[in-house]
Amino acid sequence: MNQGDLHKNIYLFVAKTFMYTVNPSPRVRASPYYDATVAEGVSSFTSYNQMLLPTSYGDPEGEYWRLVNGVSMWDVAAQRQVQLSGTDATHLAHILTVRDLTGLSVGRAKYAPICNHSGTLINDPVVNRVDENLYWFSIADSNILLFARAIAAERNLKVEVTEPDVSPLAIQGPKAVNVVSAIFGEWVRNLRHFEFRNTSIEGIPVLVSRSGWSKQGGFELYLQDSSKGLRLWKFVREAGQPWDIKPGTPNHSERIESGLLSIGTDTDDSTNPFEVRLGHYVNLDLPKSVIGISALRRIKQNGVKRQQLGIRFSADLPRLLNRNWFEIRNGKERVGHITSLSFSYRLECNIGLALVKSTLHPGDEVTIRIDEKNSHSGTLVNLPFVRKARSKQQS
Ligand code: THG
Numbered sequence: 001m002n003q004g005d006l007h008k009n010i011y012l013f014v015a016k017t018f019m020y021t022v023n024p025s026p027r028v029r030a031s032p033y034y035d036a037t038v039a040e041g042v043s044s045f046t047s048y049n050q051m052l053l054p055t056s057y058g059d060p061e062g063e064y065w066r067l068v069n070g071v072s073m074w075d076v077a078a079q080r081q082v083q084l085s086g087t088d089a090t091h092l093a094h095i096l097t098v099r100d101l102t103g104l105s106v107g108r109a110k111y112a113p114i115c116n117h118s119g120t121l122i123n124d125p126v127v128n129r130v131d132e133n134l135y136w137f138s139i140a141d142s143n144i145l146l147f148a149r150a151i152a153a154e155r156n157l158k159v160e161v162t163e164p165d166v167s168p169l170a171i172q173g174p175k176a177v178n179v180v181s182a183i184f185g186e187w188v189r190n191l192r193h194f195e196f197r198n199t200s201i202e203g204i205p206v207l208v209s210r211s212g213w214s215k216q217g218g219f220e221l222y223l224q225d226s227s228k229g230l231r232l233w234k235f236v237r238e239a240g241q242p243w244d245i246k247p248g249t250p251n252h253s254e255r256i257e258s259g260l261l262s263i264g265t266d267t268d269d270s271t272n273p274f275e276v277r278l279g280h281y282v283n284l285d286l287p288k289s290v291i292g293i294s295a296l297r298r299i300k301q302n303g304v305k306r307q308q309l310g311i312r313f314s315a316d317l318p319r320l321l322n323r324n325w326f327e328i329r330n331g332k333e334r335v336g337h338i339t340s341l342s343f344s345y346r347l348e349c350n351i352g353l354a355l356v357k358s359t360l361h362p363g364d365e366v367t368i369r370i371d372e373k374n375s376h377s378g379t380l381v382n383l384p385f386v387r388k389a390r391s392k393q394q395s
Contacts, residue, residue, distance in 0.1 A: 026050070030052055031167055032167050032230070033167070040247045051080070053249075071171060072172050072173050073247055074247070075169065082163060084160075084161055085133060086133060089133045089134060090135075092155075096114055098293055104127070106132060108195055109138075109209065111281065115293075116291065118295050120269065124263050166222050168221065168222050175243040177219075184199060201232075204231060206222060209222065215257075215386075216254065256351055257386040259384030265340055266339040268355075271306075274300065284296060305358055306358060308354065309383065310352070310354065310383045311352045312349060313349055315348055328378075329366065329368075329369060335366065338368060346386055353383070366378055
């Protein structure tokens with residue numbers, strides 16, 4: 001083998017081992033911010049609602065502390081909107097979620113779990129009432145467009161169900177409010193949690209909402225014209241300079257510390273809302289026209305078999321990042337799984353979300369089987385791990 005071939009083979013080996021390309025297409029769609037995220041050095045993506053969702057820029061710890069102490073901007077266009085419009089939009093919204101949406105006014109949002117007819121949790125959107133007869137279900141990763149259209153058709157409802165050209169950009173962290181008020185004006189400081197206003201900046205139409213998938217406070221800008229995505233990105237990037245804004249992503253470690261649920265990660269094909277701490281959103285008095293409500297009444301009556309608890313590992317273990325679905329044992333008995341696992345930078349140990357039998361309790365010591373050879377012990381704890389943003393400084 002000559003030198004040239006050797007290099008070629010090494011390159012192929014490296015390529016085969018570490019480098020793949022995914023071609024954006026209707027199956028794995030690029031967001032309107034895609035080119036900007038690539039130029040910023042995005043290092044990994046996942047797929048979410050048939051769209052590429054950035055998950056890291058290569059510095060997990062730096063991204064984490066920026067979210068907890070500063071401000072971070074996230075391409076979350078993969079949080080697609082399922083739009084209900086028409087005279088029966090309110091009716092359809094009310095039967096799609098097991099939360100009571102009466103009293104949701106225009107300009108407000110509610111976190112509203114969606115179940116299927118068996119009471120299995122299939123999505124947990126933020127429901128925005130954009131107008132009297134116009135709703136945006138800002139969905140997690142499952143196809144609610146198909147589901148909502150089928151329900152609307154079966155019930156003969158006068159409602160159009162579509163996916164509009166809307167792409168959220170999240171600005172999260174304690175300094176987010178400074179950036180967003182620098183862009184849109186001081187009025188954004190008075191927005192309450194899950195309150196929003198439709199506006200525009202330099203001809204870019206955006207709905208500005210106080211919301212986001214972190215407990216550090218922040219906003220989401222729902223861009224309503226994908227052709228203007230790169231302009232919006234640049235605008236936010238420049239307006240955020242005084243507060244050292246940098247690109248980030250929905251943060252694995254922070255969301256576990258805060259106990260935020262990730263549908264499809266922390267839930268399986270039979271998980272109901274009671275098992276994953278969403279029981280207080282379920283109103284069992286809703287009429288039986290609400291999808292899944294009758295099943296949930298039965299489930300509640302029969303007793304809920306599993307529960308979500310935190311699990312905490314001793315501080316001397318190496319950092320376990322991004323590993324999940326490890327089996328949990330109590331002695332010899334299998335009692336559940338770890339559904340999400342991360343190193344916690346604030347608690348300085350590995351933490352996880354556990355889906356375990358209802359017979360277990362916070363304080364119980366359990367065993368986690370990593371593989372044939374490795375097991376670790378952990379302690380079950382109440383969620384969330386961290387209740388409020390602490391302003392611990394990075395050294
Ligand atoms: N924002 C928007 N769309 C989204 C998400 C988001 N779609 C996908 C995903 N996230 C949906 N899942 C959640 C999960 C939790 C919350 C929001 C969306 C959330 N929960 C708070 C909590 O649990 O403490 C508050 C709930 C409440 O006030 O009732 O914010 O983040 N646009």
